[in-house]
Amino acid sequence: EAQVTQNPRYLITVTGKKLTVTCSQNMNHEYMSWYRQDPGLGLRQIYYSMNVEVTDKGDVPEGYKVSRKEKRNFPLILESPSPNQTSLYFCASSPGLAGAAAKNIQYFGAGTRLSVL
Amino acid sequence: AQTVTQSQPEMSVQEAETVTLSCTYDTSESDYYLFWYKQPPSRQMILVIRQEAYKQQNATENRFSVNFQKAAKSFSLKISDSQLGDAAMYFCAYRSYSNFGNEKLTFGTGTRLTIIP
Numbered sequence: 437e438a439q440v441t442q443n444p445r446y447l448i449t450v451t452g453k454k455l456t457v458t459c460s461q462n463m464n465h466e467y468m469s470w471y472r473q474d475p476g477l478g479l480r481q482i483y484y485s486m487n488v489e490v491t492d493k494g495d496v497p498e499g500y501k502v503s504r505k506e507k508r509n510f511p512l513i514l515e516s517p518s519p520n521q522t523s524l525y526f527c528a529s530s531p532g533l534a535g536a537a538a539k540n541i542q543y544f545g546a547g548t549r550l551s552v553l
Numbered sequence: 554a555q556t557v558t559q560s561q562p563e564m565s566v567q568e569a570e571t572v573t574l575s576c577t578y579d580t581s582e583s584d585y586y587l588f589w590y591k592q593p594p595s596r597q598m599i600l601v602i603r604q605e606a607y608k609q610q611n612a613t614e615n616r617f618s619v620n621f622q623k624a625a626k627s628f629s630l631k632i633s634d635s636q637l638g639d640a641a642m643y644f645c646a647y648r649s650y651s652n653f654g655n656e657k658l659t660f661g662t663g664t665r666l667t668i669i670p
Contacts, residue, residue: 495657528658
C-alpha cells in the first residue's frame with residue numbers, strides 16, 4: 437500500500453530538548469515536504485526536498501532542520517524546541533520532476549501532534 | 554506571493570442538502586492548480602478535487618464539484634447530498650504551475666463543515 441508514514445503521531449517534550457520527527461514514503465517519490473498546521477493559519481511549508489541531498493527552505497523554516505540522505509526518508513529536526521513550535525506537522529511526498537510534475541498529487545502522512553512545554 | 558482566502562470559518566448543512574464553501578485567491582500567474590482538501594477528525598489530509606487553471610470546464614468528483622471563476626479568482630466547492638461523513642475541515646489550496654521544482658501548496662485557513670442529521 438502506497439503511504440507516507442510519520443512517527444511519532446503524538447509527542448510531548450520540553451523546551452530545548454532535541455527531537456526528530458521521522459517521515460518515510462514507499463512510493464519512490466523524489467519530492468518531499470514538511471508543513472505545520474496552526475489554527476487560523478492553515479498549513480505552511482517548512483522545508484522541501486527535490487531529491488537526495490537537495491533541500492531548501494519553505495515559508496517558515498526558522499528553528500527547524502531537515503536532511504535527505506535517502507530517497508525514502510525526510511526527517512524533521514528540532515534542535516532546540518520552543519513552545520511556539522507546538523503544532524500539528526505533516527509530511528508530504530509526490531513524484532516530483534520524475535513524474536508528470538504538472539499533474540503531481542501530493543500524498544500526506546497522518547500528522548504528528550507536537551506539544552513543547 | 555500567492556494568498557488563499559476562505560472567508561467562512563464555519564458552515565453547517567442539513568444532511569442530504571447542498572452546501573457551497575467559498576475560496577478566493579490572489580496570484581499574478583496565469584497557469585496554476587487549485588485543490589480542495591478534506592481533513593476529518595482523524596487529521597488525515599484527503600484530496601477531494603483538483604482544478605487546472607487552463608481548463609475552463611469545472612472539475613467534478615461524484616457529489617463534489619467546483620465553480621471555478623478564473624477572472625474573479627474564485628474557486629468554490631459544492632457538496633451535493635451532504636452525508637454525515639462529509640463533516641470535516643475543508644482547505645482550499647493553490648499550487649503554482651511551475652516553481653522551479655517546489656510543489657508548495659499555499660493553503661487557506663479552512664472551513665469547518667458540520668452536518669446536521
